[in-house]
Structure formats: structure tokens, C-alpha cells
Amino acid sequence: MEHNLQHTISLLARTPEVLNSLLRELPEVWTRRNEGEGTWSAYEVVGHLIHGERTDWMPRAKIILQFGETKTFEPFDRRAQARTSQGKLLSHLLDEFARLRSENLDELRALNLSTDDLGRRGRHPALGVVTLSELLATWTAHDLTHLHQISRIMAHQYRDAVGPWSAYLGVMQCGGHSSP
């Protein structure tokens, strides 16, 4: 399936409410536990998504539109949430994520991107040449990779509790495929 901007926006617009429905006011045993040393909790994932809204997706889209391949993106800080989420309640982070996502999508819609725009090229610090279309598709898939991760982190907490059924539960066999 090719990238389609309306399909991308239709998913991006839903993620804040999906995370609200799943996480807001849930007991902290589900939201604050991780999968072991060096891994993230659902709380940390929300902080990571916030940092992406601030520094990754729309800032990079604007670099592509303004500078093309001549200006390499700033590397993304995958550990920033340890600093930026400090002392904040999960409910506060969910509100912050919803507000930032909404502002970013308003800005994206206002760009009125044409098919030609979507084909414009930029430069990723590790991946090299990428297109605006690939960046926006990745924004969506990045939401899904973290929904995939959160469901796995939460299922992990019941790894022992499910007893012999763990053999039937795909999520219990998922190692994450990437760190964290």
C-alpha cells in the first residue's frame, strides 16, 4: 500500500485518544512497570512520543521543505523523556501529548502538501536520503510500533499469572525486535 496523506492523518489523529482509553487512571502496576532492566514502561513511552512531537516529525518535515537534502536532521534523542517527564503525572503527559499532536496536525494540514511536495528529499543523519512521504508514513508507523510495545509491556506483567496459556499468547513470545 502506498503512502496516502489522508490515511496517515486519520491514524495520527487517533493516537492520543487510544492512549487515553488504554492508560489514563489505570493502576500504576500496568503503566509504571517495564520489561526488565534497560527497558521502558508505558509511562516512558508516552514521554518519548511527546519528545517526538516536539523535535522529530514536524521539525524534520519543515527542514525538508525549506532546505531539502542540504541540511541534515538533528539526531533524535531517544532518552530525552528521562529528563523531560521528570515528576510529571501520566495524566499530565497524556494531556501534553494530545495538545502537541493536535497542534502538529493543524500545522501539517495547513501545509496543503501536493504530491510533488511529498516526493521532496531530505537527509537523515544515519539513513541518508529520505522523502517527506517516508517521514510522514514513519510518523504513523512509529505510533503503531509504540502501541505494539505498550501492549507487550503490559502483557509482560502477567507472564507468570497466565500459567500454561502463555504458549498461546503471541505477545508473550515477542522480544521487541529493537531496543528498547
Add this chain to the structure above:
Amino acid sequence: MEHNLQHTISLLARTPEVLNSLLRELPEVWTRRNEGEGTWSAYEVVGHLIHGERTDWMPRAKIILQFGETKTFEPFDRRAQARTSQGKLLSHLLDEFARLRSENLDELRALNLSTDDLGRRGRHPALGVVTLSELLATWTAHDLTHLHQISRIMAHQYRDAVGPWSAYLGVMQCGGHSSP
């Protein structure tokens, strides 16, 4: 983490709204496509969850409480949704799932299960002896395994669209771990 009935209910109660937020009125390119021959779409997963509400979780809980290990559970039909969802809109399935889940949780709460009750044993047709506690923990983890699956099915649709970023997206490396 041990099984805790309140933690289990807190998650089970949220799944209908999580699926609503994620799937209702989403373009069908996200909800009706699968990961290839023999795999499910998000639409089919919702039908499978409905069939579980009707024939798996609470019916098995009641068998354990009434018959203990003397009555083996009916095997669960993992392909029933091909028949039971036929011709139904996704919005209809989401409503049906929400209604059944709500009724089942009302019934679960009304049982007022004690710690002793949770330790009661039943007989699974393939896994052998299991406890009521394990069954209820599995109900929750089963929701999570299908949320994990839905996020993977949807991400799969953008496998090509994300270009070189696919190397960074764990969900694109996930093979599912179990069929389907």
C-alpha cells in the same frame, strides 16, 4: 507480578473503548487489510474477540466454579468469526463487543470471587489443569495480544511507505510469534 482481580478488570473494561478509538470510522485500508494469505485483518480480530466473549471466558469461568476439573472446557473455535461476522459493519461489531464485554464484567463482579475461588481448578482440552486465576489473567493478556496484533497488521500496510525507516521500527520486524 501476581494475578490481581481488580487489575484484571481495570484493563478488561477499557478494551472496547481502546478499539473504538483506534478503529471506528477509520478508512478500510487500515481495518480490512491483513498481513498476507491466511492472516487476519483488524476487522477479523474484533470478530474473534466477540466470539471469545460469547463462548470462552465467562462460560469457562462458570464451568470451573460449577464442575471443577471434572468437566473439560469446549475447545474454542478460532475461525468462528468468518461465519459470525458475515455481512456486518465494523461499527456494528465494535458495538456488539462493547455490549458483551460490559455484560460479562457485570457478571464477573457479581460472582464476588474470593482468593480461594481464584485458586479453583478446571480442565483445558489441550493444556490440562488450569486455575480460574490463570483463566482471568489470560482474558486480559488475550486482549493485549490482539492489540499487539492489530497494531502490527496496521503497520504492515506501510511496510514499503516508510522506506529506510523500517529498520528502526520494531513492529515491522514482528512476525507474529503465533498463528495467525
